[in-house]
Amino acid sequence: MNSLFEFFSFADPNIRFVVIGSVLLTASSAIVGTFTFLHKKSLVGDAIAHAVLPGICLGFILSGTKNPAYLITGAFITGWISLIGVEYITKHTRIKDDTAIGLVLSVFFGIGILMLTVIQKGGNASQSGLDHFLFGKAAALVGDDLIVFGAVAVTLLIAVFLLFKEFSLLAFDKEYAKAIGLPVRWIDLVLTSLTVLAVVIGIQAVGVVLMAAILITPAAAARFWTNKINVMVLLASVFGAFSGLSGAYISYIAPAMPTGPWIVIVISTIAFISFFFAPKRGVINRVLRQRNIRRTINDENVLKTLYQLGEENKDYFIQRNKEEIIRRRRFSPEALGKILQRLENQGYLDKTSKHWVLTEEGKARGQRVVRIHRLWELYLTTHLNIAPDHVHDDADTIEHLLTPELEVELERLLNYPKVDPHKSEIPYS
Amino acid sequence: MDNENIVYPALEVHDLTVAFDRKPVLWNIDLTLPEGKLVGIVGPNGAGKSTLIKAVMGLLPLSSGYVKLFDQPINDVRKRISYVPQRESVDWDFPASVLDVVLMGRYSKLGLFKRPRKADYDVALDCLKKVGMEAYINRQISQLSGGQQQRTFLARALAQQADIYFMDEPFAGVDAATEKAIINLLRTMTEAKKTVIVVHHDLQSVTQYFDWLLMLNTRLIACGPTSTVFTQQNLQETYGGKLTLLSDVGDLIRRENFPNREGVTRKVL
Numbered sequence: 001m002n003s004l005f006e007f008f009s010f011a012d013p014n015i016r017f018v019v020i021g022s023v024l025l026t027a028s029s030a031i032v033g034t035f036t037f038l039h040k041k042s043l044v045g046d047a048i049a050h051a052v053l054p055g056i057c058l059g060f061i062l063s064g065t066k067n068p069a070y071l072i073t074g075a076f077i078t079g080w081i082s083l084i085g086v087e088y089i090t091k092h093t094r095i096k097d098d099t100a101i102g103l104v105l106s107v108f109f110g111i112g113i114l115m116l117t118v119i120q121k122g123g124n125a126s127q128s129g130l131d132h133f134l135f136g137k138a139a140a141l142v143g144d145d146l147i148v149f150g151a152v153a154v155t156l157l158i159a160v161f162l163l164f165k166e167f168s169l170l171a172f173d174k175e176y177a178k179a180i181g182l183p184v185r186w187i188d189l190v191l192t193s194l195t196v197l198a199v200v201i202g203i204q205a206v207g208v209v210l211m212a213a214i215l216i217t218p219a220a221a222a223r224f225w226t227n228k229i230n231v232m233v234l235l236a237s238v239f240g241a242f243s244g245l246s247g248a249y250i251s252y253i254a255p256a257m258p259t260g261p262w263i264v265i266v267i268s269t270i271a272f273i274s275f276f277f278a279p280k281r282g283v284i285n286r287v288l289r290q291r292n293i294r295r296t297i298n299d300e301n302v303l304k305t306l307y308q309l310g311e312e313n314k315d316y317f318i319q320r321n322k323e324e325i326i327r328r329r330r331f332s333p334e335a336l337g338k339i340l341q342r343l344e345n346q347g348y349l350d351k352t353s354k355h356w357v358l359t360e361e362g363k364a365r366g367q368r369v370v371r372i373h374r375l376w377e378l379y380l381t382t383h384l385n386i387a388p389d390h391v392h393d394d395a396d397t398i399e400h401l402l403t404p405e406l407e408v409e410l411e412r413l414l415n416y417p418k419v420d421p422h423k424s425e426i427p428y429s
Numbered sequence: 430m431d432n433e434n435i436v437y438p439a440l441e442v443h444d445l446t447v448a449f450d451r452k453p454v455l456w457n458i459d460l461t462l463p464e465g466k467l468v469g470i471v472g473p474n475g476a477g478k479s480t481l482i483k484a485v486m487g488l489l490p491l492s493s494g495y496v497k498l499f500d501q502p503i504n505d506v507r508k509r510i511s512y513v514p515q516r517e518s519v520d521w522d523f524p525a526s527v528l529d530v531v532l533m534g535r536y537s538k539l540g541l542f543k544r545p546r547k548a549d550y551d552v553a554l555d556c557l558k559k560v561g562m563e564a565y566i567n568r569q570i571s572q573l574s575g576g577q578q579q580r581t582f583l584a585r586a587l588a589q590q591a592d593i594y595f596m597d598e599p600f601a602g603v604d605a606a607t608e609k610a611i612i613n614l615l616r617t618m619t620e621a622k623k624t625v626i627v628v629h630h631d632l633q634s635v636t637q638y639f640d641w642l643l644m645l646n647t648r649l650i651a652c653g654p655t656s657t658v659f660t661q662q663n664l665q666e667t668y669g670g671k672l673t674l675l676s677d678v679g680d681l682i683r684r685e686n687f688p689n690r691e692g693v694t695r696k697v698l
Contacts, residue, residue, distance in 0.1 A: 038523070162542045169533050173519045179486045180537040180589065181507025227569045229524045 003253050013143075015252060018259065021141040021149050022244035025205045026263060028153040030218035030240030031160055032198040034233045035191060037219035038171035042212070043098065044083065047105040048199045049211035051082030053112025056133050057119060066126060068148050071133075072200050079196040082108050109208070136207035136260030139251050145204065152201045159194055160233075167191055168229050205244075206260035213264045214240060221271040224278035243267035297400045298339050300369045303348060304399075305329045306358050307366030311427075316363045319355035367427050368407075373399040374420035375410050381421045382414070388421035438500070439464040439593055439624040440485065445494035446690075447477070447484045452683040453492065453647075454480050456675065460652045462641060465622040467615055469629045469639035469655070473668050476646040478628045479515065482595045486512060493690050498593060508537050511591035513582050513599050522571045527581050530570060531557055534588030549588075556587040559614055561607065575602030583611065593624040600629070612638055635659055647675060 010016045036045050052075035059074025060066060082104050089100040116134075119127050132140070141149075160167065166187045169177050178184045195215070203211050222235035247263030276283050305328050310316030322336055331339070340356055343349040348362035358366065376395040380386045386394075402410070419425055438461045445458040455477040462468055470478045483489045485496050487503045498506045511534070534556070535549040545553075557563050560580040565573065573581065579602055586594055600608050615625045619640070626643075629635065635642060635655065642658050644650040644667045651658040651667075681687070 040520075165533075165536060165539075165544070166541065168525070168529075169536055172523045172525060172530070173514065173533070175483075175488055175514055175518060176512055176533070176585075177536075178488055179507075179510060179512035179514075179595075180534075181504070181510070182536065183541075223524065227524050227571075228526070229529070232524050 004249075007249055007252050015248070017141045017143060017146055018139055018252075019245060019248045021146050022138050022205055022248045022259060022263065023241045024146075024149045024153040024244075025138075025202050026214050026218075026240035026244030026247075026267070027237045028156045028240075029198040029202045029211075029214050030236040031233055032156055032191075032194045033215035033240075034219040034222065034236045035160070035167045035171060036195050037216055037223070038168075038229070039191070040171075041195075042216045042220075043101045044086065045195060045199065045215040046212035047082055047086060047101045047108075048079045048196055049203060049208050049215075050105045050112070051108035052076075052079045052196075052200055052203060053133060053208050054078050054108055054115055055112075056130070057112060057115035060119060060127065060130060061115070064124070064126070066129065068145065068204075072148070075200040075203075076196055078108065079200060080193075083192055083196070112208075132207070133203055134207050134209060135258070136203065136205050136210065138205040138247065138259035138263070141205070149201055149204075152197055156194055156198060159190060163187060163190060164230075206263055210260060210264045214243070214267060217264075217267045217271050218243070221267070221274040224274040224281045239267060239270050243270065293400075295342070298335070299343055299346075299348075300365065300400050301329065302331070302336070302339050302343060303358070303362055303366035304369045304373075305366075306349075306356075307363060307370055310358070310363070317357055319352065319357050321355050364429060367429060369399045371427050372402050372407060372410075374424055374426045375407075375414060375417070376402075377420045377422070378414055378417055378426075379410060391421065437464055438462060439466075439498065440626070441497040441500070442485060443494050443496075445481075445484060445496065446492040447480055447489055448492045448679075448682075449480075450683055451686065452679040454679075455484065455645075456648045458494070458649050460643065460649060462624065462626070462643075462652075464624050465619050466624060466640040467619045467638065468624070468626045468641040468643060469635055470626065470643045470645060471629055471632065471635060471667070472645035472650075476667075478645055479597050481645060482512075482597060482626065482628060486510060486595060509592040511586040511589040511594045513586045513594070513596040515597045516575060516578050516582065516601060521573070521578060525570055526566070527557065527562060527568050527570060527573070527577075527584075528553060528566045530581050531584045531588050534585040537589065552590070553584070553588050556584040559587060560584045561610060576604055576607055579603050580607065580611075591623075594618070594626065596625065596627045598628050598630060600631070632664075 006012075007015060010019065033045065036042060055074035055076065055078030056071045057074075058078070059070040059072075062074075063070040085104045086097065086100045089095050089103065090097045095103070116131060119130060129137070129140075166177075166182060169182070170184065170187055170191070174184060177187075198215060199211055202214055206214055218236040218239040219232070221239050222232045225235055226232050243263045243266040246266045247259045250262045250266075251257045251259040274282065277285075279285055302325065305325050306320060307316060309320060309324065309328055310318065322333060322340075325331065325336060326333065340349060340351075343362065344351050344356070348359055348365060349356045350359055373395045376398045377388070377391040380391040380394060381388050416428070417426055440460075440462040442458050442460045445455060446453055447455040454475075458481065470481065472478050480489065484491060485498075485503075487496070496503055499509065503510075528550075531553040532545050532549060535545055535552065539545060539549065554563070554566070557566060560583050562577065562580050562584060565577060565581075568577075570578065570581065579599060583596075583599055586596070599611065603611070615627070619625055627639070629638070636659060639655050641653065642655040643652045644658065644663050646667050651663045
């Protein structure tokens with residue numbers, strides 16, 4: 001607890017630098033990354049991240065110092081060249097863009113590593129620390145870095161704020177944007193520059209290798225929670241900032257822990273949680289919905305079977321046992337037991353020792369399923385000219401799906417018919 | 430063709446050739462369309478209908494020829510152009526609502542950096558009403574049916590308040606009643622001197638819907654008032670099979686890396 005208090009009091013200037021630096025980096029990369037993600041250019045972010053390494057080395061070789069201004073300029077230039085390379089390859093050869101990205105990424109990264117090795121072997125004393133760009137150095141951020149980061153972060157924010165609607169439109173429908181005369185090339189150029197800029201700054205915290213994670217992961221996580229683009233941008237930046245903050249905190253309480261990788265672990269955890277637990281789009285919710293649908297189908301099939309048994313002698317309230325149901329329609333006895341239990345709990349069946357009987361509500365629901373089944377069969381034969389012996393399986397699915405409104409529509413369309421194509425009576429309540 | 434008597438053409442296309450990967454898909458198109466007409470473009474699959482309207486709007490590079498709208502180069506009249514792309518051309522799983530998409534129609538009027546104003550919302554809502562989508566204003570676009578997506582695109586185009594509209598199969602996936610409503614809407618637009626150009630599939634409704642007709646099959650078969658060009662002979666020529674020789678020559682141009690025009694230096698790789 002003490003460490004928590006110490007950390008968040010920000011009394012230690014080092015903590016202040018690391019925290020502010022990390023949060024600025026992660027939040028602004030996440031905002032730009034949201035548009036990179038929506039433009040379906042996630043892989044491009046990774047290519048840029050790897051391609052800035054030779055630029056950094058070149059900046060160092062030419063200037064002889066680790067002055068961030070030179071390194072950033074170098075990084076920005078090679079980052080851009082890599083993108084032009086990808087675009088050129090896809091436009092002028094038969095190579096598709098995923099292959100082009102892979103090619104460019106590995107070639108640039110290879111050259112970068114080569115240059116880095118040469119520099120390290122070169123005996124220039126000021127080179128030490130250049131390899132931080134590989135894995136980041138968030139824990140070693142100093143005041144000067146913050147000024148650069150802050151300036152870049154503010155630039156990114158202003159640009160995204162001003163061009164928000166243009167970026168959104170281009171991500172959704174570029175052809176249309178061109179047709180109505182937006183300067184598409186220019187806007188694309190700005191977005192790409194922002195991406196390169198975000199990457200160039202971000203690699204100082206998390207390094208070349210992990211950069212794509214803080215660019216794209218917050219956006220991917222945010223997409224699970226919302227269908228509004230502005231909320232998505234906001235969420236992504238909050239996720240990014242939170243991971244930056246927690247990364248800094250974790251490396252503070254456990255000094256052996258590196259900040260950058262922890263930032264990535266935190267943001268990835270957020271993404272995993274979103275993937276599984278987000279309402280509507282999350283996996284668990286989908287599984288649950290699927291299970292509910294299966295249950296509904298099973299329940300309604302049992303009610304339908306009981307109703308059909310009742311049709312045989314026009315008495316729907318006869319006591320039935322499991323065997324009678326199974327003889328009419330195949331269920332596994334265990335599954336049937338569970339379904340019957342559930343239906344009893346829901347008030348559709350009454351149970352007496354080993355027998356079940358439909359309640360009024362149970363009969364109505366079973367009857368509705370039978371009615372829709374037969375109406376649909378009739379609809380398929382009369383309106384789609386499908387042979388009567390082909391319509392049963394189709395109707396077996398539709399009977400559980402149709403909404404009351406569509407049911408009314410169907411009845412009206414068929415003019416309340418008396419019998420289905422197999423001469424079975426269509427029951428109305 | 431009686432193009433001679435068009436005094437003020439909304440669209441003029443001269444010797445337009447478009448090639449994909451060097452293979453020409455449209456050969457030497459020449460045509461003129463008058464203002465204030467509802468124009469249909471018909472032709473078989475692969476005839477180049479979408480390619481023609483995209484090329485006219487400058488979305489595709491031209492191998493030869495030029496296009497003029499209202500007697501001016503396209504880039505000078507961009508704000509007067511509206512476009513309804515094919516529904517499948519975008520990813521509908523995009524975080525936007527119906528209203529968001531329709532508001533995009535206002536962006537060219539708004540200009541860069543500016544946010545939609547109250548008046549833009551009014552226009553967007555009005556256009557949604559015109560296409561019968563007012564009940565779905567806040568609906569997430571991924572949850573729309575095909576016909577509703579189509580109507581959303583239509584509302585977006587209307588919101589531009591343009592002078593010429595290019596619509597790429599606006600009736601795909603739309604039910605008959607909605608199709609009728611949309612045609613009536615387009616008709617009121619042409620009465621207000623707007624020009625509407627529609628890529629269309631259903632030959633049954635051609636005479637009923639369109640004032641002018643453009644019949645296309647990699648080359649222009651006919652262009653003129655529907656009553657005069659919608660003839661058995663033109664139909665036969667449009668739909669009566671491909672010109673195999675033409676298509677073979679196109680393939681040859683691609684295989685041999687030949688330029689489409691003499692003297693055009695091609696970019697080499």
